Amino acid sequence: MKHLFSTLLILTIGFNSQTSMAQNQSSAVDYMNELTTSFKAVKEETWQYLKAITRGKGARKVESKRQALIAQLSTAKADTKKMKDFKGDASLKTSIEKYFEISYIVLKEDFDKILDMEDISEQSYDAMEAYLLAKELANKKLDDAFSDVQASQKTFCDKNDITLLEGEQDKQTKKMIKASNTLNYYNDLYLIFFKVYKQEAYVLDALQRNDISSFTQNNQTLEKDAKAALEKLKAQADYEGDKSLILAAQEVTTFYMREAQKDFKTISDFYTKKDAFEKIQKNFEAKSKKDRTQADVDEINKAGQEYNDAVAKFNKTNEVLNKERNAFLNQWNSKVEAFMDKHAN
């Protein structure tokens, strides 16, 4: 499974890369240029990381690129901190420093440094939900920090009579924007799909534990989640005319929906049959041998046969579902790869 990535990537590219400055106060421009040099190095590492993700590199490669970016952010943070104020004005410097700091934290996933993780845990149903919520809230903090940088930059320019000019994007920037837009589109779809995928895992786990209570409750949630996901997918726009990811997500979610509504109900019926059979069996065994009539024996045999049939049906259903599930997930993975190849690279 592909993972979910931070919005950090697109923000960094956006900053200062398309702009040049009309200057009449060279010292302020020099200061600003120096202050934003760190972005260039961060941008380079970001691109390496982005490439590793979108070109389907292995997890180890992606991880090493992530670590390199973390290290670069740390350096950028330290370099910015060393810079002086500009005529007593530290606002731009502080906002950039804070932005690097939050980027660093978000990428390292040290969420408790910027979020109330206890509260997030209280709000969430499970660890995965807490993680996703933390990620969402952390990204929001990152967005806010970036907006602060932009606002400080504007204030600084206004104050020092600097005019920012749109420039021609270089080739790398164009590639980065393309890749990160693709990744963001993927992220949106992935989140819709992932929630249902995870919920199905809970149902299967309960099944394995013979926990009818958990199984039935989680299956009800699976049906609800699959339905909601299908609606969201329906409303999702294509990506530059490409509907392949939506269709793949729809197919696998429809499979989950069918499972919840139909196949898992068969399994639940099996458990009620099992329960009934065990009661008959127990009361049969409680009768002493001499008290057992032919009718009793016939009845227990009949119930036993029905139970065996139900077991066979249960196993068959399970087997079919396992095959189908694998096929749909494989299909989703290959569609993701093809999608990235087509749009991100």
Added chain:
Amino acid sequence: MKGLSFSCNCLFKLDSLCGVFSLIIAFYFSIASVSAQINVEYNAWKAVQNFEKFHYKPKQIDAQFAQALCSRFVKLLDERGHYFTSEDISEINAKASSLPNDLVSKKKDFFDFVLKRYEAKLKYVEKVIDSYKVKTIALKNETLTLDRKDVYIAAKDFESKWDKVITARILRSYFSESDSVELLNPPTKEDLEKIKLEVIQSEKEHIARKLESSSSLHDFVSENYFKAIALTYDPHSDYFSLTEKEEFNLDLSKEVVAFGFSLTLNESNEFSISAIIPGSPAWKSNVLNEDDVIIQAKSDGRIFKFENKTLVQVRKYLADEKQNSIHFWIRKKNGEEIELDLSKEAIDVEENLIESFILDGNEKIAYIYLPSFYSKGDEQFSLSTGCANDVAKELVHLQNEGVSGLIFDLRGNGGGSMLEAILLAGIFVDYGALSIFAGRDTDPETLKDINKGILFDKPMVVLVDQFSASASELFAAAMQDHNRAVIVGSATYGKSTAQVILPLNAFEEPAKGNPEAFIKVTNGAFYRVTGNTHQGEGIMPDIQLPNYYDYAEIKERNEPEVLKLEPIVKKTYYFPLPELPNENLAKKSSQRIELNSHFNKIMSENKEFGIQVSKYNIPLSFDLYKNDWLKEDREEKASPSNHFKVRNLNYTEQKGSIDIHIGSKELNEFNIKNIQEDIYIEESFFIINDLIQSQNK
């Protein structure tokens, strides 16, 4: 399909439930079987150490503590003032000033003083009773006053009190043997003489057992001393000797063929049920609860009276292989007397232990009675072996039958596993916080619904009474806070505390002293998701139904040394459903109750009896005694409801010859009859019908 693994959601949730798990673990400490003389000063000191270390609200060992301990101790030794006089009590109270030093410095001056006095008084009373062998007893126009607040009388009135006690015991015996008290004539002189000899024999045996040997008296008094220490912390802390625990374990052993209950001699010297094994015949009867008293039994046409018997005699009687089926007479906690037949069985803990019923009327309503929040077998950590999973199975069957609502009956349910209560509440709630657990040295923890989703989302009534406690209250509170069910009945008991059982020498290396004793320590409390506490007061029902115990003050807050808890502040996330039309439902219910002769009878008799908390008089003349007896013999049972028909679920109604109910065919019919005649279930049926109607609008 087999195999046990925890999914991610469970792993995470288990974390937040560790409070509950620690409550359970400790029950499974293994017991080293070494016999040793009880070391009173060491055990008392050790017990205090443990309570100081683990109790949710530890206490200062000061003069106030000493007085409270002293008062619990004498009450345990002599609850009714049959041995100690008010003069004895004054002396004992004065001596209690040495208690704080005894407890801290491993001494036993106070204990020795009480032991000596108790022994002397037992011997004295033995003589007093003996003198009745040659005295004649006559019924008289006097009363025996029982005053719970002022139990001990002056020495000068002591012998005349015993005269009254014996007379009252004779009358009780005479009346309880009668099949029809209405037609009963006064006893003849011969009757009186015969019963008198039985009574004094029983009283003498009661004392003789204690005086049997110096070690038996020492053990009896010391165990009560330790119990008194525990009870001074709060009403649910306790102390068990190894013998007590072993007998308990034997009664509840799953290997033996048995009725499935454990007995204990209660404070009134009666045999009460101390535990019921889930799935046993006693359990399946659906009418027995802990603390019910067994009055007598009959098998092969012979009556066996429990009164005046020893625990050993009773155990022998019940264990007799020839006695496979016994007819029992039981007095319920609410005073009602019931009869039932039980047959011994090998106990199968794996099967589903819940049987639900359908009330077929305007709407098809499911009815489930849960006598306790059990968890089966030794798989305490499994999420799928207790009552929650059994109820879930029943609900799947019930949904298949198309029921439109559920009456979930928790009357008389004194609690059990808190984890099961959380799992059970989760069945009816989508997700979110259900309760909060607070221990002494840890931050309060939110107990969340473990499984996302609702298994049963139809309208629901939870029926409770004064005897619904602990896990029942946690469940009812969660349903009320989530607007998930209408709570109907009486305010519940009010026990929100949680206990853990520890060996007395827990966490001590190397083990010292007596390793065979155990203490039960209150180590935390449960709070509502709002942070409010129901400790002491219980859960207030949304709709109150009149009950014979409305005036009886059956409440945790009336217990001595009750823990008083304040609400806690803790941010929780829970998602209540839209408010239920409780006001409207209550209005309709009270209109029906006004017209219901059975509820009216209860209300008018309650008014007449008033509050009988601490003091009541037993008449010692035949006519007045009879009058009182008939008045107390109040029946709640009504004629069968004609608004619905109680039936089993379709899948159990096999056409073949093997019955598939839980318990025998007779028990099943007995259950159906009881449900059909229960006025509280009938009123709950009306309420849920009103609720369904209001939601259909």
